[in-house]
Amino acid sequence: MKPILIVDNEEKFCKVIQSSLEIDAIASDYVVSGEQAKVWLQKHDTELVITDLRMDGMSGLDLLQYIKTTYPDIAVIMMTAFASQKTAIEALKEGAFDYLIKPFEMDELVLRIRRIFRQKSLQEENRNLKLQSSKPVFYKKIIGRSQSMIHIYQLIQKAADSDSTVLILGESGTGKELVAETIHANSSRQTGQFIAINCAAVPENLLESELFGYEKGAFTGANQRKMGKFEVAREGTIFLDEIGDMSMMLQAKLLRVLQNKQIFRLGSTERIQINTRIIAATHRQLEKMVDDGHFRQDLFYRLNVFPISIPPLRERKEDIPELINHFMKSHQVIGIDRDSVNLLMQYDWPGNVRELENVIERAAIMADSIITPHDIPDLTNVQQVDSYSFKIPEDGFNLDYFERYLIQQALHKAKGNKTRAAEMLGITRRRLYSMMKSLNL
Numbered sequence: 001m002k003p004i005l006i007v008d009n010e011e012k013f014c015k016v017i018q019s020s021l022e023i024d025a026i027a028s029d030y031v032v033s034g035e036q037a038k039v040w041l042q043k044h045d046t047e048l049v050i051t052d053l054r055m056d057g058m059s060g061l062d063l064l065q066y067i068k069t070t071y072p073d074i075a076v077i078m079m080t081a082f083a084s085q086k087t088a089i090e091a092l093k094e095g096a097f098d099y100l101i102k103p104f105e106m107d108e109l110v111l112r113i114r115r116i117f118r119q120k121s122l123q124e125e126n127r128n129l130k131l132q133s134s135k136p137v138f139y140k141k142i143i144g145r146s147q148s149m150i151h152i153y154q155l156i157q158k159a160a161d162s163d164s165t166v167l168i169l170g171e172s173g174t175g176k177e178l179v180a181e182t183i184h185a186n187s188s189r190q191t192g193q194f195i196a197i198n199c200a201a202v203p204e205n206l207l208e209s210e211l212f213g214y215e216k217g218a219f220t221g222a223n224q225r226k227m228g229k230f231e232v233a234r235e236g237t238i239f240l241d242e243i244g245d246m247s248m249m250l251q252a253k254l255l256r257v258l259q260n261k262q263i264f265r266l267g268s269t270e271r272i273q274i275n276t277r278i279i280a281a282t283h284r285q286l287e288k289m290v291d292d293g294h295f296r297q298d299l300f301y302r303l304n305v306f307p308i309s310i311p312p313l314r315e316r317k318e319d320i321p322e323l324i325n326h327f328m329k330s331h332q333v334i335g336i337d338r339d340s341v342n343l344l345m346q347y348d349w350p351g352n353v354r355e356l357e358n359v360i361e362r363a364a365i366m367a368d369s370i371i372t373p374h375d376i377p378d379l380t381n382v383q384q385v386d387s388y389s390f391k392i393p394e395d396g397f398n399l400d401y402f403e404r405y406l407i408q409q410a411l412h413k414a415k416g417n418k419t420r421a422a423e424m425l426g427i428t429r430r431r432l433y434s435m436m437k438s439l440n441l
C-alpha cells in the first residue's frame with residue numbers, strides 16, 4: 001500500500017494521525033504546509049491525501065484544486081474545525097472525496113480511508129471489465145444477450161462480489177429492481193432479507209417511519225414499537241427505488257445512515273447499529289438535480305460508489321425476440337409470426353421492457369393460438385388504455401408513474417408537438433404543461 005500524505009500546519013496533530021494509522025497498518029507521511037505537499041507529491045506516489053482546510057499560505061482548497069488538476073486519481077479528504085454546509089459542499093464540488101469535522105474519532109478516519117480504498121479497487125475492476133475475454137455470466141431472471149446487457153451482467157457480478165453501495169440508473173420499465181434483486185441473490189447477503197421500498201409511492205411522513213421505525217407513543221396511532229426497514233434488512237439488502245423523489249429532510253437522515261451505519265427510531269434517542277447494504281435506483285438525472293438544488297451533493301457522492309446504468313430497450317432491440325418468447329411462456333399461445341416480431345422490432349418502446357410485457361399480454365389474450373399483427377395493439381396511434389393492456393396489481397400502483405408513461409407516449413407519437421400530445425390525452429395544453437412540470441418531465 002502506498003503511503004498516505006497528511007497535510008496540516010500543526011505538526012503534533014499530523015503525528016497523532018500518523019501514529020493512529022500505524023496501529024491499523026496504514027502507512028503515512030506528513031508535511032506542514034500546502035507548498036511542502038506539492039513538493040512531496042512530485043517525488044512520491046500516493047492514492048490519498050488528508051489535508052486541513054484552513055492553513056497558512058496555500059489553503060486546503062487551493063491544494064485540492066492543484067491535486068485534482070495535476071493528479072486526478074488521488075483522492076482527498078478535507079479536515080476542518082470551521083465546518084459549515086457551504087464549505088463542505090464547496091470542497092465536494094471541487095473534487096474532495098470526503099470531509100471530517102475536527103475533533104473526530106480516529107476510528108472514523110480509518111473507516112473513511114478503507115472506504116476510499118474499496119471504492120478505488122472497484123473502479124479499477126470496472127475499468128478492466130471491457131478487457132476481460134472470459135465467458136459472461138448470465139442470470140436466469142434477466143433477459144438479453146446483447147453486448148450492452150453482457151456489460152450489465154459483468155457489473156452485477158462485480159457488485160455482488162462486493163458489499164459497497166450501488167446506484168442503479170435507468171428509465172422507468174428497464175428492470176432496475178430486478179437488477180437489485182439479482183445483486184442481492186448472488187451476494188454474501190443472500191440469506192438475509194431483500195427489502196424494497198419505493199420512495200415516490202410512500203408519503204414523506206410515512207416513509208420516515210417505514211425506514212427507521214418508531215417507538216410506542218412516538219405519534220398519534222403509534223400503539224406499539226415497530227422496526228423500520230433498515231432494521232428488518234440489517235443483515236441483508238434494502239433497495240431504495242426512486243431515490244430522486246426523497247425529500248431533502250430524509251436525504252439528510254439517509255446520509256447519516258451511510259456515514260455512521262446507525263439509525264434512531266422515531267421517538268427514541270437510542271442508537272441502533274445496522275449492517276444493511278443499500279442499493280438505490282432512480283430514473284431521474286441526479287447530477288442535474290444536484291445542480292438545481294433538489295438533491296444533496298454529499299448524498300449523491302455517497303450513493304454513487306458503484307453505478308450501473310441500464311440501457312433502454314430501444315438501444316438493445318436485438319433482445320426483443322428473446323423477451324417476447326419469455327413473456328409468452330405464461331400465456332396459452334403457441335407462438336408469434338414473423339410479421340408480428342418485425343412490427344414489435346420497429347417500435348421504440350418508451351415504456352421499455354414493462355411496456356413490451358403489457359403488449360404481449362394483451363396480444364396473447366386476443367390471439368387464437370399464434371400472435372399475428374391483428375392481435376397487437378396499434379403502437380403508432382394508441383387512443384386509450386383498456387383493461388387488456390393494464391391491470392392494477394393487488395398491492396396497487398403509483399399513479400404518477402402511469403401518468404408519466406402516458407405523457408411520454410403521447411409526446412413520442414406527436415413527435416414532440418405538445419398541442420397534439422394534449423389532444424391525444426384529452427386535456428388542455430396548459431394542463432399538459434402543468435403535469436409535465438409536476439412530474440419533472
